[in-house]
Amino acid sequence: MSLLLGSAGAVAQTSNSNAFSPYDQSIPGSSVSFNMVPVQAGSFTMGSPASEAGRKPAEGPAKQVKLDAFWMGAKEVTYDEFLLFFNDENTPRDSEVDAVTRPTPQYIDLSWGMGKQGGFPVNSMSQYTAMMYCRWLYKKTGVFYRLPTEAEWEYACRAGSTSAYFFGNDVKQLKEYAWYADNSNRKYQKTGQKKPNAWGLYDMLGNVGEWTLDQYREDYFSTIGDAALNPTVMPTETYPRAVRGGGYLDKADALRCATRRASDPSWNKRDPQMPKSKWWLTDGMAVGFRVVRPLQAPTAAEAEAFYKKYCHE
Numbered sequence: 001m002s003l004l005l006g007s008a009g010a011v012a013q014t015s016n017s018n019a020f021s022p023y024d025q026s027i028p029g030s031s032v033s034f035n036m037v038p039v040q041a042g043s044f045t046m047g048s049p050a051s052e053a054g055r056k057p058a059e060g061p062a063k064q065v066k067l068d069a070f071w072m073g074a075k076e077v078t079y080d081e082f083l084l085f086f087n088d089e090n091t092p093r094d095s096e097v098d099a100v101t102r103p104t105p106q107y108i109d110l111s112w113g114m115g116k117q118g119g120f121p122v123n124s125m126s127q128y129t130a131m132m133y134c135r136w137l138y139k140k141t142g143v144f145y146r147l148p149t150e151a152e153w154e155y156a157c158r159a160g161s162t163s164a165y166f167f168g169n170d171v172k173q174l175k176e177y178a179w180y181a182d183n184s185n186r187k188y189q190k191t192g193q194k195k196p197n198a199w200g201l202y203d204m205l206g207n208v209g210e211w212t213l214d215q216y217r218e219d220y221f222s223t224i225g226d227a228a229l230n231p232t233v234m235p236t237e238t239y240p241r242a243v244r245g246g247g248y249l250d251k252a253d254a255l256r257c258a259t260r261r262a263s264d265p266s267w268n269k270r271d272p273q274m275p276k277s278k279w280w281l282t283d284g285m286a287v288g289f290r291v292v293r294p295l296q297a298p299t300a301a302e303a304e305a306f307y308k309k310y311c312h313e
């Protein structure tokens with residue numbers, strides 16, 4: 001059994017039955033909910049061809065990858081959702097105990113005045129913070145959520161396409177699907193305002209970049225082999241971790257489906273604290289995340305083992 005993807009075990013229960021279909025997940029104790037979109041199992045060519053404009057060496061050689069089915073958040077996690085975690089007084093703050101813990105307060109407003117409540121994507125957090133949110137969400141809902149792997153993210157982003165962007169290769173169309181350097185006014189925007197991809201996922205390109213589960217490796221495609229099933233690279237170091245999708249400050253080239261980005265200590269260079277925060281990124285203002293849920297859920301014991309393994313700096 002793959003603990004990572006939950007390829008065995010009982011399907012987690014939701015109020016709308018076990019059908020593999022879109023559903024709204026409510027967060028208990030609040031009026032907040034978010035939509036989850038089913039992504040069927042399948043295979044695809046991960047990475048970019050050598051002929052693709054703007055291609056970087058770390059995007060290949062392209063490989064066939066197979067994935068089990070999962071749900072993915074239709075939109076990036078918003079402040080409306082995240083602040084329920086951040087303000088949950090029943091959850092310890094910055095605890096050293098191996099359990100659900102919430103972030104320390106920000107020493108300055110890391111939304112930089114761009115917006116919070118009302119559908120704005122949460123930003124400026126580390127991968128550790130994103131994973132701890134997933135762990136908290138599991139505790140609140142009883143449904144297993146986590147970050148997508150790099151492979152899951154690209155598969156969902158492409159939505160069956162093989163072009164540079166999921167809508168084709170014409171960069172002039174990008175403004176219809178993404179917030180990026182040419183149209184964002186240097187601010188992230190409320191989620192879901194642009195056109196979704198063919199599978200109903202919004203802002204996969206642009207707005208905020210999205211954390212994945214993986215350690216970033218330049219030689220990723222050499223490590224996963226051919227016809228890999230549910231590949232991932234277990235994180236063992238704080239840097240670099242893999243971010244996908246590009247953000248509101250990026251040029252069009254950084255928003256291609258195959259573009260890979262490595263996190264860097266410079267994303268927290270202005271943090272005056274010693275040691276620097278493990279929760280927040282003072283210079284990672286264009287980084288956020290979205291959640292996934294495997295079709296086949298791990299048991300409670302397996303889920304806890306997963307979070308203990310992956311919820312670390």
